[in-house]
Amino acid sequence: MSALDLAPFREFFGRYVDGFLTGDAAYDENIEIKREHSLLVAGHAAMVADSLGLPPDLDRACRLAGLFHDLGRFEQYRTFRSFNDPATVNHGRLGCLLLGRVPALDGESPRVRRLVRAAVMLHNRRSLPPGAPADHLLATRVVRDADKLDIFRVMVSHLAPGRALNPVVTLGLKDEPGAWSACIAADIRAHRLAEYGQMEYVNDFKLLLLSWVYDLNFPAARRALLASGLVQELASRLPAAPEMAELVGQALADLAAD
Numbered sequence: 283m284s285a286l287d288l289a290p291f292r293e294f295f296g297r298y299v300d301g302f303l304t305g306d307a308a309y310d311e312n313i314e315i316k317r318e319h320s321l322l323v324a325g326h327a328a329m330v331a332d333s334l335g336l337p338p339d340l341d342r343a344c345r346l347a348g349l350f351h352d353l354g355r356f357e358q359y360r361t362f363r364s365f366n367d368p369a370t371v372n373h374g375r376l377g378c379l380l381l382g383r384v385p386a387l388d389g390e391s392p393r394v395r396r397l398v399r400a401a402v403m404l405h406n407r408r409s410l411p412p413g414a415p416a417d418h419l420l421a422t423r424v425v426r427d428a429d430k431l432d433i434f435r436v437m438v439s440h441l442a443p444g445r446a447l448n449p450v451v452t453l454g455l456k457d458e459p460g461a462w463s464a465c466i467a468a469d470i471r472a473h474r475l476a477e478y479g480q481m482e483y484v485n486d487f488k489l490l491l492l493s494w495v496y497d498l499n500f501p502a503a504r505r506a507l508l509a510s511g512l513v514q515e516l517a518s519r520l521p522a523a524p525e526m527a528e529l530v531g532q533a534l535a536d537l538a539a540d
């Protein structure tokens with residue numbers, strides 16, 4: 283069976299997102315960031331799904347969930363002018379609710395709809411509920427890896443030297459060029475994912491991204507991240523300190539070890 287043709291779904295998504303544009307450039311920029319992100323995540327989710335050889339329903343759900351995973355972001359931004367979930371609304375839960383209201387998945391089987399909505403709901407959880415059905419968890423993991431691959435791109439480009447920081451993207455963190463938090467660095471040293479809640483400085487966000495090396499589920503995603511050169515680019519945005527170089531070296535070696 284050939285892979286799902288996403289074109290009609292991309293068309294629906296495009297019309298949906300157009301409905302959030304206002305003509306105010308600063309506002310619309312944040313809508314466009316999430317539009318582009320969603321389309322690129324859909325591509326990464328398809329790439330990971332291709333590598334897994336999944337049964338047709340699950341394969342279809344992974345690809346659709348990649349496209350629709352951030353559906354809640356648009357409503358979140360319109361209501362709160364923010365992408366900061368703890369301060370506003372859980373955008374995964376909101377996206378799942380919206381998928382029950384908008385005709386995005388009309389024509390899909392109840393099983394595919396359930397899988398997509400579960401993956402959207404769970405894609406941004408810090409940890410996944412162990413009791414969830416295995417196929418829900420698998421679709422969620424595909425979306426999480428695809429999401430991380432593209433957030434890496436977004437953040438590295440927003441953290442480019444000389445570029446004015448967009449506080450909506452950097453979550454209002456303190457921009458002190460030489461500062462980072464020891465607890466975030468310690469997480470990387472321990473080969474584990476760092477916590478959003480521990481971030482204080484913009485450099486902590488860079489280190490948190492680096493810690494994602496330890497939270498990718500599938501070899502295809504790890505290979506794609508290594509091949510993208512984004513980890514190396516991120517490294518060039520960190521303070522020039524031996525500790526930073528060590529952490530980057532460790533993360534790159536671990537990424538290449540699969």
Ligand SMILES: [Fe+2]
Pocket residue numbers: 351352373405406429
């Ligand atoms: Fe998201």
